Amino acid sequence: MRISYNWIKKYISTDLSIEKISNILTEIGLPVKNIKKTFIENHIEDNILDIEITPNRADAMSHYGIARDLYAVLTFRGYKEVRLSKPIVSNYKRDIYNNNKYCFQIFLEEKKKCIRYSGVVLSEIKIDTSPIWLRFRLKSIGIQPINNIIDVTNFVMYELGQPIHIFDMDQIEGKKIIIKNAKNHTIFKSIDNVTRKLNEKDLIIYDTIKPLSIAGIINSKNSNINRTTKNIFLGSAYFDPITVRSIGKRHLIKTDAKFRFERGVDPNQTVYALQRTAILIKEIAKGKICSDIIDIYSHPRFPFKIKLRYKKIRETIGKYISNNKIKKILLLLEIVILSESEKSLLVLVPPYRIDVQREIDLIEEILRIYGINKIKTSNTNIKISPYPNFSKTKEEIQKIISKQLVGYGFQEIVNYSMNNKNEYSYLLNSFFNRKEINIMNPTNKFYNSMRSSLLFGMINCIKSNHNRGNRKTKFFEIGKIYFQKNNKFLEKTFLSISISEIEKKIIDPRNSSSSFFSLKGIIEQIFQLSGINNYSQVLFTHPLLEKSISIQYKNKNLVVLGKIKEEFFLQLQKKEIFYAEIDWEYLISIIQEEKVTYVPYSKYPTSKRDLSLLIDKTISFEKIYQLIKEKEKGLIKKIKIYDFYEGKNFPKSKKSYTISFFFESKNETLTDVIINEIMKKIEKFLKNKLGAKIRELDQ
Structure with missing residues (x-):
């Protein structure tokens, strides 16, 4: 994922340089110059980082999500005057009242596949080119600007991690949004000009007549906005990740919205993201909010309740961390402490942390913020269970x-x-x-x-x-x-x-x-x-x-x-x-x-050579193997049959073996001169001892 340093600083106040923040985000010892990129346009400059986020960290797949995590790390590690601020939506308000033209309804027929759907209507918008600051933000992270409406929804998705879909309100039949499964053989032409045949496993956003979107991840061509659009419907939803993943795989759909939905967005953020989008559209496209936000939340997601034991934390991490430091880390991660006893804590984990649902997950979070590099180990205390660890029963x-x-x-x-x-x-x-x-x-x-x-x-x-x-x-x-x-x-x-x-x-x-x-x-x-x-x-x-x-x-x-x-x-x-x-x-x-014996790996690379030979049928590979092992000990680590053939183009009394030799030393890197010398000895030995004829290998 590509992130903008200046964009992150909109939400977290810090005087730390890009180099220091990069060192926190990346592995120890990796030079920042290898990962930092500079983006310049219209005399505006920004520093860009490409970072990898594990699939279970859906909460960090946005600029605010990364800022929120950085805030916890920086504050715990003693950086002063670090503050976290979320985009303000307190100025959100409806502009037009008492106009039935913009009334609409939302129906959830598949309440397990879509647990929440929120929507609002904006009117009198003017679709145009986005302002310079918005185009710069999107271009800096590799997103091509399209128009002021689509650019705002992309901006909010990369800001908060919540996909927002837009429909031309005047194209929605019956002023109804219905989320249900498609009928078999339904034809859907999407905005990428691909015609797809839907089936009953596909979750679709419908109006009263036609499909508008496949699970909010790609719109139909006839419902999308265009230059003449004046009124728009904004939708913000939580779709079941497994459902979205299977739909995307079945129909070969790859969009940024699909990428986020299939990992699990925050179901408690849909209205907030909708308000943020509506405010920006009002500012940029001169639109007016002309309906209330309709919000259908069929299966509310509540914080996970987890019991966290102090003793378990210290046993797992292998170091004593004080109770106060543990509680500070939890609070910085927005984990609420519900109750506390001498031995444990009862905490509430916010629903957006889908990766933290067990005690061991919480311990991992504590170690991550505390700093794994602070856990010192002593060589005398390291114990290794060699593999295979066979039980003898x-x-x-x-x-x-x-x-x-x-x-x-x-x-x-x-x-x-x-x-x-x-x-x-x-x-x-x-x-x-x-x-x-x-x-x-x-x-x-x-x-x-x-x-x-x-x-x-x-x-x-x-x-x-x-x-x-x-x-x-x-x-x-x-x-x-x-x-x-x-x-x-x-x-x-x-x-x-x-x-x-x-x-x-x-x-x-x-x-x-x-x-x-x-x-x-x-x-x-x-x-x-x-x-x-x-x-x-x-x-x-x-x-x-x-x-x-x-x-x-x-x-x-x-x-x-x-x-x-x-x-x-x-x-x-x-x-x-x-x-x-x-x-x-x-x-x-x-x-x-058998007793398991530990033999350390060599620090030096293994080299391979192949030898093809024609030999008498009565001579087995095992005999060749044993003779070579006795003749050349030490540097030959392994001998394997690569190929075997007898039949056409060969005398009836003969067969062919292609044998692979693996060479390795525990003391040095073997050169071609050393290996070639050993191979010459093996060839000479096999000729003299077994009457073998060395064959040229196909190149």
Whole structure:
């Protein structure tokens, strides 16, 4: 938001320079010359600041709002003779009485979407160019002047934060303003020459026949003022922020009024802003106020009542602040102290502070005005809880990993513990040297045995989604399997994960393994969150998976990962399914045994180099990885597969890997000379040890 220094000084009396005020508004150490701009026109000069305001601080999205906040900060920090003055409206009065021509009515049909609407009529106005001072004020903050009426409403919006909309009074049918939802397929041509089709979710300002405005954020073309307009209607309202935001998004509307309404204006300021606008129009456009202000306030907003505990303030801030200083800060922020006890305060927060509704919000405000830079910390007292902060219970581990998978876009499924015995389950059990557990009296012929793998339920779920048009799925399930081994009935828990997608006719076949590596990467992310680092991978033969690998921890299988063989799901045409099964109980035991170790980040940057090589099919990436780790220790922080390909244009006995190497030193910034020397050693080593052929990377 762009603000004018001289404009702010209209409301706050201070002899502080722009530099000092800038230092209060900005972060410590940022040079003012980098943010201050000078605006000069007609020999008038002003200093301009561009500041960022968080969306929850709707109260500060105006010059008066910023002045009000500055007043609290400056006064508390000891700057003398600082006063705050609000624009005066005590001289507001009606000019014309007993004229039914200007009588009108307001009706709120959607009282929750528009809790307050205020309006007034002005007559005998003369639309012309705005005076120099008004044009200068608007231009200084980047607003192009239009005419004296529109310029006044823009001025008031940037002064007080309240949007004001104007209609040509003679174009309002029936002298009625009605706020209601639109009818479906209503055509609305707005002042930006865009024709929009409205629906019943859109909140509209109507007269008795036609729509005049979409929620006060953009007017229709036929209700807007023009050079011939003599009588105008001014509207000032509070519209529900969520309603305005959804309307703006649906119809691609971006206006200054929408920007403020969707963040929440002060509902108790609508009449005041209307009076301020009417007074300025009288002065500038020679208009006359010819109606009373009609104000409909269906759901009045009252101050928030909050209990504030002294002990909680000091525990949260970490420093003792006296009761008197706490109360002074609250009063400077226009927060009323309703009652006080030895331990706490009961306060009333004004409705315009929509960001302060809890005790912790009040504490944040106290710290903000007091000055966070005044809170000194001692290195000996700093405590850090390293992440991940895993609880060691099975339930908490399951909750964390499930949440992680959901964050990656997976959906959790739950299948029956019984399934239908088939040739594939027999093949799987034979491979693992175990027997299926049959159900003696099945109630359903399709559930005649206990499941011995989560794979079959996963496939059925994918088939069901495929038949209903959901062709791309990401599922996971944590469940038990049941089997016999050595004349014992056993059960074991696994985590199964799948990614399925339509197989594309790929121009570049190297992309065909992207889902495999995506799934492998997700498993590695689970390991990283769990604190598991020292794992390895080997090629693995699985009866139902092709190109499968086993990820091992301490030489014991932890994960089996691969692409499900196509004959297993013939009815799913042009489909690729990648599947992983994690030994859940083994994973839990590893997590419970692992200790979290803090390793500080290097102060020096990481550098990356890629290496593409052609190698024998029998050589796994894991073997390459282990050999390089043994050969080059220290500066190589991480090694990852970037790309993998085998097939067309390559000999049948060969495959291609593109491997990324990440280099980092804890002592210095690595130069190209150092890194290139290491890469040459790696290339030479791979040629001699594995017979690899180095390929040129595409530029």
